[in-house]
Amino acid sequence: MHPRAVLFATICSLFFVPSAFAENQARLIYDMPANKLEAGIEKEIRQSGEMEDVVAFINDLFRLPMPKPLDFKLGGKEGPLYDDKSNEILIPYTFIQEVRSRFRAADYSETGVSVEEATMDALTHTLFHELAHALIYIYKLPVLGKEEDAADGLASVLLIEFFEDGAEMAISAADLFDLESDDIESFEAEDFLDEHSLDLQRFYTTLCHVYGSDPAKYAYLRKETGFSEDRADLCIDEYENISRSWLFLLKPYMQQNKTNSAGTKKPQP
Template identity: 50%
Template sequence: MKRFYLLLTILCVISISNLSAKTIQTYLPASSDADKRAQEVIKSVELQIQILVDELPIESNLQIKYGAKEGPFFDPELMEVHIPYEFVTEVLTRFKKDNYQETSVSPIEATQDAILHTLGHEYGHAFIFANQVVVLGKEEDAADTLATLLLIHSFENGTDIALSAADLFSLEDGDIDEFDDDHFWDEHSLDAQRYFSTLCLIYGSDPEKYADIIPKEQLSIERDLYCEEEYFRQTANWDRLKERYSILPNKS
């Protein structure tokens, strides 16, 4: 009987180990007080991050490195997501300067939300690469959509989390005085486009709750109806992704 329980315990440990090995979160040393603060903010949403990466499994091990020198970005050769502490500090500073607490969401909470969306975005790249998902069009747009759907379907307040992330796009767009060719050649859509695309999915997920986030000009051309259709279309795609990749073949 003791051997049975010992064997059962070993099997459980192996199972848990295999699951946790899929995505490893690593914190590089914090070299300043600002970095330490950024590290604390990331750690405060560590459990939510794990929920996000568990929602859609990938076929390769992935490492998330916090405190990297550059980023945020996904490195397909190393299978790593890099998130600099400086990025977190910059996001927190933006929300503080904008007096974001007036929205009833504190700058710290908004930064936590933005981190979740950013990680969802970079994890989306890793998911697309590792599972060889076919994407027609900009992969950056697909990763944005995936990040927003991850939030909406993973958390009860996922739409509110995504709303803070959308507001960050709006703040970044406000930093641009004029557009040049580099903006249009960039692999990402314009921040304003990313803002409205995210708002569209949020509205479509609950038109009654978010009735006020669609501008009147867009209502006049029935953009609200498009957003509802877009949300249901993308949710159907989401369901197909989950059905196809929720159980991955064991490659050991």
């Protein structure tokens, strides 16, 4: 298993409580690559094994009663998105390529995180973001505020709470939002009409949550991002709120040995 991946051992079967609903799992599916470029990306993703680890993590953490398996399908033209008709999360190979190109063009390896690592970090964040849409739809979870912000919140919470280098992975994902924001030369009405917050807002919000999760460790982020003392204090409250809220809402869908009523304490390996 990749060193950045999941902390805990697979002992869920010992604690499994049978559900009255059909139990289904998340699955990773590789769609047929459409061309040589896509074939190259597919091969790399397969060889890294990291997406398998992420899907195994989801199955390890959650029990998901649903009519059919939740498929994370790599390939195709549409996405990233959750399709509620087919219960599929679609992530095109071209999206992965685009993410990698952005990190490469920005010489991201100079940050100490390789382009390949940053791409996997951002891809994992994307998978968790889409998982949030799926869980909200399937279980009719309450959402107070923008669903897109809530989905970013779950992605950050899962990374920070359950992955060894999760906060660093969330920082890579935040940096991708920053790079995407460079596409915008001037704002149009559509940017504000969009269901997503602006990329630059997603960048700052994600970093705010990373800071809020461990203010001592990420004090440097506060300085780098320019958060005032008051704003930084709010980040601590915001992260406490989103982590507590998400873990509370998902508690009924978590394997019993994985639930953590404290909400923000990392499970031990």
